[in-house]
Amino acid sequence: MIEAVGLRKVYGSKVAVEDLSFTVRPGIVTGFLGPNGSGKSTTMRMVVGLDRPTAGRVLVDGKPFAQAVAPLSTIGALLDAKAVHTGRSAFRHLQAMAATAGIPKSRVEEVVDLVGLREVARKRAGGFSLGMGQRLGIASALLGDPSTVMFDEPVNGLDPDGILWIRHLMKDLAREGRAVFVSSHLMSEMALTAEHLVVIGRGRLIADESVQSFIDRVHPRGVTVRSPQVQQLTDVVRGAGGSITPTGDGAFEVVGLTAEQIGDAARDAGVALHELTTVRASLEEAFMELTAGSLEYQAQGTGPAVAPPAPNQLSRTAEEVAR
């Protein structure tokens, strides 16, 4: 369990995190969402005491992490930057970590197998791919069987199999009663794994609520309709008080009517419908809407509703493959 109260972090003249308060509860996956550079990694470093808050405090299981008597069993952290000596093998790295708290060698073997690093465990970590590095980071995080797990951008560099694997892993960890705190700049990733969201932009809290209520904040935009009887459909919709525009691929977008109203009116008029879909705001859109203006590296003249940055699209493609 993580409780942050009024966290503030200033680097020189730059405010990275400002008055940030949130709670990460056990038993669920809490997503930590924000654009790149919004202060997610800084916040996570403050949770484990690597960075000292300029103001405010953060407690892990009721205590500042620096006072934990069993740190590896309190929180397991995968941080964004590499935290491994490039000259040391994965196995020795884990062994050195385990030794600090007398964790037996059998547990080291266990996590090596769990993350699928058995074949390369004796090789120098410096030669690892990004994905293997992430797996080693996850093995390190799980080593002490911690009650709280904190992953910073865990799907970075993982292949589709790996992404699917880590999603299941996080849900399983939460189901075992652990607090799971995972950051991402990918809204779609959060939609698939998290139940609760902590959203930040420019270091400030934007939302701290369930995924569903976060999406609900943005109203449905319209209804997509397909019908072979184009003229009749247009008349029906206009007659019922809606506006209809073709979307270019043979479908129409209706605004001002609900799907139920359109369906009923079409039935009454004897118009066949081949599709009737409410267009919901995606988590992505909800996010863009709420964080508009808080994007750290927004391009000049880019409006809030403009498409998400390239990394999002890449990872969405990866996700589609994963599905």
Place this chain on the structure above:
Amino acid sequence: MSATTSPAPVQFRPTEHRVTFGGLLRSEWIKFWSVRSVVVTMAAAFVAIVGFGILLPFAVGSQPAAERGGPPGGPSGGLDPTALSLQGAQLASLIVAALGVIVIAGEFSTGMVRTSFVSAPRRLGVLAAKAIVLAVTVAVVLGVAVFLAFFIGQAVLDRNGTGASLSDDGVLRAVLGNVLVLVGIALAGLGLGALMRNSAGAICTILAALFVLPLLLLALPESWGGPTIREYYFANTTTNSIAVQQQSEYLGVGAGFAVFAVWVAVLLALGAISAKTRDV
């Protein structure tokens, strides 16, 4: 899509793996021997000490006594036979200075230090364990090298009857002095590495402190306190501690070691404060 169940009623009970100082020592021991550059550096220091211990006595011993500048028949032609066989330790002191730097600065440059400080968030225990592992390893491994160099070197010199014996006045003290100075310089490197967090910068700094600055200090005039500064300066404090023949312009053995220890302690303390208080 995300599950919509409320928080699971399961109460997670972790096995408490407590961090202990013994655990930190074991961890640092594993870390020390599992990085190739560290092992190679240790081996280089060992070879330097033993190698010079053999080569120099051979080179000097093969010259006629008259060419060595000393009175014929004098002890090794005016040279200190103990110091001669331990010349390699001077070179090794540069190597262990670098070793002390890389065992800590390497953690900062690779990011390993985050793992170390998340595993032991009080931080100072990590540094203390690192210092102990470094000190003990240097003392034991290079202690063996120093004694080996001494015995081989004296055996070579003894062919001319100019070798010294451990039981001679001040010889054992000088041999042990070399080992202690190596340990101290390695620890100074550790302190500086923790302070500067950058291998290249810290190594350059300590090498300059050990070899360049003493030369520059020679230019200090007496009116500026040159002799006193030279006496108390870090690299000069142990001049008499590592040799049998004493030089009056430098501190004596006891005082020299005491001042040297203060220098090392200050560097370690600065490194500790930096490690404890700065973000990583």
